Amino acid sequence: MAFKAKMQIEDGTATIRLEGELDGRSAPELNDLVVKAAEQHVDRLVLLLEELTYMSSAGIRCLVFAHQKMPEDAEIILVGTRPDVAETIRLTGFDRSIVMRETLEA
Numbered sequence: 001m002a003f004k005a006k007m008q009i010e011d012g013t014a015t016i017r018l019e020g021e022l023d024g025r026s027a028p029e030l031n032d033l034v035v036k037a038a039e040q041h042v043d044r045l046v047l048l049l050e051e052l053t054y055m056s057s058a059g060i061r062c063l064v065f066a067h068q069k070m071p072e073d074a075e076i077i078l079v080g081t082r083p084d085v086a087e088t089i090r091l092t093g094f095d096r097s098i099v100m101r102e103t104l105e106a
Helices: 027-039 057-069 083-092
Strands: 004-010 013-022 044-055 075-079 099-101
Touching: 004 027, 013 027, 013 057, 027 057, 044 057, 044 083, 057 075, 057 083
Parallel strands: 013 044, 044 075, 075 099
Antiparallel strands: 004 013
């Protein structure tokens, strides 16, 4: 499945919907969106991951990049992370630096 990333910024929240596989080839696209979100000084970065089928170590590096690029008090929320992608995130311990939710309203 081809990677797609679409961002919407509203009321201090940048919401990025990801589809497909986040790997070394697609990671720069997500990093570019994170930079744009940081330039808008958003308070919250929400990544909608329901349609993200795979995350490689390059994807984990994107999350670390987002954590470093966003303001210190900004919240990063991963929503709808598939079990295998969530396991990858948990294995790195990065789940302790972000919020993971099943739904946006949780």
